[in-house]
Amino acid sequence: xxKTTQPISMDSYEGQEVNITCSHNNIATxxxxxxxxxxxxxxxxxxxxxxxxKVTNEVASLFIxxxxxxxxxxxxxxxxxxxxxxxxxxxxxxxxxSARQLTFGSGTQLTVLP
Amino acid sequence: NAGVTQTPxxxxxxxxxxxxxxxxxxxxHEYMYWYRQxxxxxxxxxxxxxxxxxxxxxxxxxxYNVSRLKKQNFLLGLESAAPSQTSVYFCASSSRAxxxxxxxxxxxxxxxxxx
Numbered sequence: 660x661x662k663t664t665q666p667i668s669m670d671s672y673e674g675q676e677v678n679i680t681c682s683h684n685n686i687a688t689x690x691x692x693x694x695x696x697x698x699x700x701x702x703x704x705x706x707x708x709x710x711x712x713k714v715t716n717e718v719a720s721l722f723i724x725x726x727x728x729x730x731x732x733x734x735x736x737x738x739x740x741x742x743x744x745x746x747x748x749x750x751x752x753x754x755x756x757s758a759r760q761l762t763f764g765s766g767t768q769l770t771v772l773p
Numbered sequence: 774n775a776g777v778t779q780t781p782x783x784x785x786x787x788x789x790x791x792x793x794x795x796x797x798x799x800x801x802h803e804y805m806y807w808y809r810q811x812x813x814x815x816x817x818x819x820x821x822x823x824x825x826x827x828x829x830x831x832x833x834x835x836x837y838n839v840s841r842l843k844k845q846n847f848l849l850g851l852e853s854a855a856p857s858q859t860s861v862y863f864c865a866s867s868s869r870a871x872x873x874x875x876x877x878x879x880x881x882x883x884x885x886x887x888x
Contacts, residue, residue, distance in 0.1 A: 701879075
């Protein structure tokens with residue numbers, strides 16, 4: 660699985676848009692990019708996944724350039740409750756019937772300030 | 774739906790003792806996983822299962838055994854606990870959908886301390 664690199668920590672203020680960039684230079688053709696959020700003392704929670712271009716859901720957007728060697732998670736208008744660790748993962752595009760394994764890195768600690 | 778539940782929530786063991794962690798999911802998911810998370814680090818996969826009666830090793834399987842006798846349950850066993858196994862253990866499950874979805878549903882975790 661491709662190794663990912665993301666900032667250790669980021670600070671933002673309430674109401675701002677936050678962009679967290681992740682690099683994955685060795686991503687393979689069939690790999691997907693996925694992001695998880697984890698609050699203290701809780702299990703991670705899936706945010707979004709994508710393969711190329713832009714994906715948007717009700718909580719975030721994911722931007723993936725054409726070369727797919729990086730991706731950016733965008734959180735619009737963050738609030739204090741968005742303070743958490745955010746993990747960027749490259750997931751192997753295995754065929755159905757196999758477990759879809761995830762490899763977690765150290766993540767980015769996002770702190771939203773009032 | 775309760776989602777993914779884990780039993781117990783906390784446990785303290787002495788070195789050499791054994792225990793079993795229970796994970797249950799009510800979403801009819803095919804895949805189930807056990808992870809451990811050490812302080813300040815991401816999760817590491819211990820074992821996983823692609824269906825009832827099947828198990829496979831993950832990244833850090835040594836010192837652990839698993840069983841999946843029923844589709845909804847995934848058990849993680851420590852036969853002889855060591856201080857290095859002090860960690861928070863998370864169970865997760867996911868669906869074997871046609872479209873490659875990487876959404877895993879996690880339980881609340883079990884905090885294990887081995888003295």
